[in-house]
Amino acid sequence: MERLPKRQRHQQLSKLLDENPFLTDRELTRQLKVSIQTIRLDRLELAIPELRERLKLMAERSYDSVRSLPLHEVIGDILDLQLDKSGISLFEISAEHVFSRSGIARGHHVFAQANSLAVAVINDEIALTASADIRFIRPARLGEKCIAKAYVRASGEQKGKAKVEVFTYVGEEMVFQGNFIIYRSAGESKT
Amino acid sequence: MERLPKRQRHQQLSKLLDENPFLTDRELTRQLKVSIQTIRLDRLELAIPELRERLKLMAERSYDSVRSLPLHEVIGDILDLQLDKSGISLFEISAEHVFSRSGIARGHHVFAQANSLAVAVINDEIALTASADIRFIRPARLGEKCIAKAYVRASGEQKGKAKVEVFTYVGEEMVFQGNFIIYRSAGESKT
C-alpha cells in the first residue's frame, strides 16, 4: 500500500459522482477497479448516500425549489443578499463563456450575471426586467472572477417598478455598469 | 360496484401523485382504501411509473437544467445574415429559460439572443458589445418563438464603433427592443 491510493480513490470517487450522480456502485467498480465492497466502505467514509437516496435528494431539491427563492436560477453564486437593498454575486469566466479567438467573454454572460442579480435582489413574488441601460467598460477575460454588486436605488413598492444599479468588477477594475428598471408584482411579500 | 369508483379513483390517484410524487404504492393504499394490487393496476392503466422512476426523472430534469444554464455560444439560430446590414435569428423559449413559477423567460436569455445577433451581424474579426440600451416590452413565455431582427445603423468602419438596432418579435408582437453599440477591431475584413 502506498498510503495514498485510498485517498486518491476517495477524491476520484467524489469527482466521479459529482460529474455524474447517477452512477451505481457496480458502475463505480468498473471505473475505479476495486471491489464493490470497497466502494461501499468508501461511500460510508465519505458519507455519500446510495444512488436512490441521491436521486431522491435531487428530486426533493428540485421539487421544493419551485416554491423557494429563485437563487439557483441566478447566473453566478450569490455571496450576499439583502432584499430590497443590495446584493453581491460571483461569476467566474470559463471557456464556454468566451470567444475562442480572443478569450474575451461574450457580453450576454456578463449581462446575465448582472440581470439575474438585479432580479434576485428584489423582494417580490414576480420580478421582471423592464428595461436596462448598460455599458461594457472593459472586456472580461477567461478565468477572471467577476464580482457584481447591485444596489436598489428606488424600490418602488407602490409604483410597481424598482430601479437597480449594478456594477461588476474584476479586482479593482470595473468591467460593467448597468441601470435596470425591474417590474415587481406588488408590494413586498413572502417570508 | 358502482361502475364509477374506478375512474374516480384514477382521478384521485393522479391528483395525489401530482400533489406529492413521493408517495409509495403502500401509502396510496391507505389513502384510497384499496389493495396494493389495485393501485398497481391503476398505475399501469394510467402509465404512471413507479416511485423510483418518478424520482429519477425528476432528478434528471433538474440535473440537466442546471447543466444547460450556462448560455452557449450563439443564442438562437441564424436565419438570415447580411454582414454589416441586417440579420435575423430564431430562438424558442424552452423550460430551462423561464422562471418555473411564472413561465416567463428570464430577461438575459432574450437579451442574449439580441446581443449575439448584434455581434454576429458585424463583419469583423473581433466585435464586442460596448453598451446597450434595451427595453423588454412584454414578457416572452414558455414555448414562444422569438424572432430577432438586427439592423446596422452606422457601421463605422473608421470610427471603430458600430450601431446596431435589434427588435425581437413573437408573431406580430414586439417583445424586446435594443440599441447596441458594438466595438469593432478595425475596418471590415474576412470573407
Add this chain to the structure above:
DNA sequence: TAACCTTTAATACCAGGTGCCAATAATGGT
C-alpha cells in the same frame, strides 16, 4: 347460466442497496 370486469391474493423475481462477519492482503513499527 355463462361471460365479463374488478378487485384481491399469492408467488417468484429484480435492482440496488445495508449490515455484519470473516478471510486475506499490504504496510508499518520495532
Add this chain to the structure above:
DNA sequence: ACCATTATTGGCACCTGGTATTAAAGGTTA
C-alpha cells in the same frame, strides 16, 4: 522476523419498492 494495524475482498441474510404472472373471489350483465 514478527506483530499490529489498516485496507480490501468475499459471502450471506435482509430490506424496499417495486414487476410479472397466475389464480381466485365477488358482483354485473346479457
